[in-house]
Amino acid sequence: xxxxxxxxxxxxxxxxxxxxxxxxxxxxxxxxxxxxxxxxxxxxxxxxxxxxxxxxxxxxxxxxxxxxxxxxxxxxxxxxxxxxxxxxxxxxxxxxxxxxxxxxxxxxxxxxxxxxxxxxxxxxxxxxxxxxxxxxxxxxxxxxxxxxxxxxxxxxxxxxxxxxxxxxxxxxxxxxxxxxxxxxxxxxxxxxxxxxxxxxxxx
Amino acid sequence: xxxxxxxxxxxxxxxxxxxxxxxxxxxxxxxxxxxxxxxxxxxxxxxxxxxxxxxxxxxxxxxxxxxxxxxxxxxxxxxxxxxxxxxxxxxxxxxxxxxxxxxxxxxxxxxxxxxxxxxxxxxxxxxxxxxxxxxxxxxxxxxxxxxxxxxxxxxxxxxxxxxxxxxxxxxxxxxxxxxxxxxxxxxxxxxxxxxxxxxxxxxxxxxxxxxxxxxxxxxxxxxxxxxxxxxxxxxxxxxxxxxxxxxxx
Amino acid sequence: xxxxxxxxxxxxxxxxxxxxxxxxxxxxxxxxxxxxxxxxxxxxxxxxxxxxxxxxxxxxxxxxxxxxxxxxxxxxxxxxxxxxxxxxxxxxxxxxxxxxxxxxxxxxxxxxxxxxxxxxxxxxxxxxxxxxxxxxxxxxxxxxxxxxxxxxxxxxxxxxxxxxxxxxxxxxxxxxxxxxxxxxxxxxxxxxxxxxxxxxxxxxxxxxxxxxxxxxxxxx
Numbered sequence: 001x002x003x004x005x006x007x008x009x010x011x012x013x014x015x016x017x018x019x020x021x022x023x024x025x026x027x028x029x030x031x032x033x034x035x036x037x038x039x040x041x042x043x044x045x046x047x048x049x050x051x052x053x054x055x056x057x058x059x060x061x062x063x064x065x066x067x068x069x070x071x072x073x074x075x076x077x078x079x080x081x082x083x084x085x086x087x088x089x090x091x092x093x094x095x096x097x098x099x100x101x102x103x104x105x106x107x108x109x110x111x112x113x114x115x116x117x118x119x120x121x122x123x124x125x126x127x128x129x130x131x132x133x134x135x136x137x138x139x140x141x142x143x144x145x146x147x148x149x150x151x152x153x154x155x156x157x158x159x160x161x162x163x164x165x166x167x168x169x170x171x172x173x174x175x176x177x178x179x180x181x182x183x184x185x186x187x188x189x190x191x192x193x194x195x196x197x198x199x200x201x202x203x
Numbered sequence: 204x205x206x207x208x209x210x211x212x213x214x215x216x217x218x219x220x221x222x223x224x225x226x227x228x229x230x231x232x233x234x235x236x237x238x239x240x241x242x243x244x245x246x247x248x249x250x251x252x253x254x255x256x257x258x259x260x261x262x263x264x265x266x267x268x269x270x271x272x273x274x275x276x277x278x279x280x281x282x283x284x285x286x287x288x289x290x291x292x293x294x295x296x297x298x299x300x301x302x303x304x305x306x307x308x309x310x311x312x313x314x315x316x317x318x319x320x321x322x323x324x325x326x327x328x329x330x331x332x333x334x335x336x337x338x339x340x341x342x343x344x345x346x347x348x349x350x351x352x353x354x355x356x357x358x359x360x361x362x363x364x365x366x367x368x369x370x371x372x373x374x375x376x377x378x379x380x381x382x383x384x385x386x387x388x389x390x391x392x393x394x395x396x397x398x399x400x401x402x403x404x405x406x407x408x409x410x411x412x413x414x415x416x417x418x419x420x421x422x423x424x425x426x427x428x429x430x431x432x433x434x435x436x437x438x439x440x441x442x443x444x445x446x447x448x449x450x451x452x
Numbered sequence: 453x454x455x456x457x458x459x460x461x462x463x464x465x466x467x468x469x470x471x472x473x474x475x476x477x478x479x480x481x482x483x484x485x486x487x488x489x490x491x492x493x494x495x496x497x498x499x500x501x502x503x504x505x506x507x508x509x510x511x512x513x514x515x516x517x518x519x520x521x522x523x524x525x526x527x528x529x530x531x532x533x534x535x536x537x538x539x540x541x542x543x544x545x546x547x548x549x550x551x552x553x554x555x556x557x558x559x560x561x562x563x564x565x566x567x568x569x570x571x572x573x574x575x576x577x578x579x580x581x582x583x584x585x586x587x588x589x590x591x592x593x594x595x596x597x598x599x600x601x602x603x604x605x606x607x608x609x610x611x612x613x614x615x616x617x618x619x620x621x622x623x624x625x626x627x628x629x630x631x632x633x634x635x636x637x638x639x640x641x642x643x644x645x646x647x648x649x650x651x652x653x654x655x656x657x658x659x660x661x662x663x664x665x666x667x668x669x670x671x672x
Binding site: 353360362366 | 597601611614615617618621622625626647658665666668669670672
Binding site: 013014015 | 360443444447450
C-alpha cells in the first residue's frame with residue numbers, strides 16, 4: 001500500500017497555504033507534520049480525507065479496494081471530539097463501533113483504560129478524558145491510514161505513552177500514520193514535513 | 204494531457220477569466236447598440252403602432268412590458284440552473300460567477316413582472332394584488348430568486364456558497380414546474396368560473412410583432428447587463444486576490 | 453449503521469429534548485391566536501380551519517429544520533459520518549427519518565386534534581390527519597435540505613424560510629385539497645392524495661442527494 005501526494009497546493013480564504021507539496025508513504029511508515037499555527041497542517045489532513053479539494057495536484061493511494069474512497073480507509077481524529085455529552089462513554093463508543101461497521105467495543109474501551117468510566121455520562125468527563133475517548137475510536141475498527149490532528153492535546157504522560165504504543169503497533173501491522181503535532185510524540189516517525197517551508201514564494 | 208473534444212475546447216477556451224474579458228470587451232458595445240435599437244423599435248411598436256385591445260383599450264399596452272419581463276424571469280432562472288449544472292458537473296471556473304451575477308438581474312425582471320402584472324390587473328379586478336395562478340407563480344419565482352441570492356450573501360466562504368447555491372439553484376429549477384402545476388391546480392379549485400386571461404383568448408398579428416420585438420429587446424438587455432455584471436465580478440475577484448496577497452506579505 | 457444513527461439520535465432527543473415539544477408549543481400558539489385575532493365567528497373559523505392547521509404544521513416543521521444537523525456539525529460528528537461505509541446520502545435519510553419520527557409525525561397526529569378549537573368539521577378529522585401524515589415525510593425531507601444550507605450560520609433563519617417556502621407550497625396546496633376532499637369532489641381527493649404520495653417518494657430520492665451535496669460543501 002502506498003500513499004502518494006503529488007504537487008499539492010492548497011488555498012484557504014484567498015491565501016495560498018502551501019504549494020508543491022509531495023510525499024510518498026508506504027505501509028509501516030509514519031509522517032510528522034509540523035509548522036506554525038495556520039500554516040495548513042489541518043488543511044493537509046483534510047485534503048487527504050477528501051473533505052477539501054486541493055487547488056492543484058492530487059493524492060493517490062495505490063493498491064486499494066476499488067469501491068472505497070481514500071476517506072473511507074482513514075481514521076480522522078480532528079480538533080473536535082465528536083462526543084455526545086448526553087450519552088455514556090460506552091454508548092458513544094458503541095455508536096461509532098456500529099457506524100464504522102462491526103467494531104470492537106471492548107477493545108475501544110480498553111485502548112486508553114476507559115473501562116471503569118464506561119457507565120459515566122460523557123459530559124462529566126474532563127478534557128483529557130474526552131480526548132482519550134475520541135482517540136479510542138482508532139482501536140474500534142481497523143483502518144489503514146491514521147490522520148491525527150494534535151492528538152496529544154490535553155493528554156497526561158501515561159495517555160501519551162499509550163497513544164505512541166498504539167501508533168507503533170499500527171505501523172508494525174503495516175498501517176500509515178500522519179500526525180500533525182506541536183508536542184513531541186515518541187513514535188517512530190519516518191518522515192518529518194514542515195509546512196512552513198512550503199508556503200507560497202518558498203520551496 | 205488527454206486530447207480534448209471540440210466542444211470541450213470551446214468551453215475551456217473561455218474558462219480563463221482573461222480570455223473571457225477580452226471577448227467581453229469586444230462584444231459589449233455591439234450588445235448595447237442592438238439593445239438600444241430593439242428597444243426603440245419595440246417601444247414605438249408597443250406605444251404607437253399597435254392597436255388598442257377591443258376589451259381592455261389602451262391598458263393592454265402594459266402587456267408589452269409585463270409579458271417579456273415574465274419571459275425573462277423564467278429564462279434567467281433557466282440560465283442559473285444551467286450555470287449551476289455546469290459548475291457542479293464540469294467545475295467550469297466562471298460558471299458559479301455566471302449564476303451569481305444573473306440572479307439579481309432575474310430578480311429585477313421578476314419584480315417588474317409582478318408590479319406590471321398588478322398594475323395591469325387593477326382596472327380589471329379592482330384590487331392591487333390578485334392571487335391568480337400567474338401572479339402567484341411569479342411571486343413564488345421571486346422568492347426562489349431571493350433565496351438563491353440569500354445563499355450568496357449569507358454564507359461567507361465563497362467556495363462553499365458557490366457549491367450550495369449551485370445545488371439549491373437546481374433544486375429550485377426542478378421545483379418550478381411542480382410549483383406552477385400546484386398553483387394552477389389550486390387556482391382551478393377556488394375559481395371554477397373562467398378567469399379573464401391576461402392577453403385575451405388569442406393575440407392578433409398586429410399586436411404580436413411589437414411583443415416579439417420587445418421580447419428580443421429584453422433579451423438583449425439581459426445579455427448586456429449580465430456581461431457587464433460578469434465583467435465587474437471578474438474584476439472584483441482580481442482585486443480581492445491582490446488585496447489578500449498584500450495582506451499575506 | 454443506518455439504524456445505529458436512528459437509535460442514537462432518538463436516544464439523544466429523549467434525553468436532551470429537541471423533539472416535537474417546542475414545535476407543539478408553536479402550533480398551539482398559532483391555533484389559539486387565530487380565533488383571538490379573527491373573531492369567534494363559527495362559520496368563518498370552520499372554513500379556514502384546515503388551512504390554518506396546515507400552515508401551523510408547515511411553519512413548525514420549518515422552525516425545527518435548523519436543528520437537524522446543527523449539533524452533529526458543531527461537535528465534529530457529521531464529518532466523521534461522511535467517512536463511514538454508509539454513503540452520506542443515507543446518513544441524511546437516517547436523520548430525516550429521525551426528524552420525521554420525532555417532529556413531523558407527532559405534529560401531524562396532534563394538530564388535527566386542535567381542530568376542536570377552530571370548529572373543524574368532525575368529518576374532516578380523519579382525512580386531515582391522513583393527509584398530514586402523508587405530507588409530513590416530504591416536509592421532513594425538505595427540512596433536511598433547508599437545515600443543510602444554513603449550517604453554522606447565525607443569520608440562517610430568514611434564508612431557510614425564503615428558500616423552503618416555495619418548495620412547501622405544492623405540499624400545502626395538495627395537502628389542503630386532500631384534507632377537505634370528502635366535502636369536495638371525489639377525484640380531487642384521489643388526485644391530491646396521489647400527488648402527496650408522489651412528492652413523498654420523489655423527496656426520498658432527491659432530498660438526501662441534494663442535502664448530502666450541500667453538507668459536503670460545508671466540510672470544505
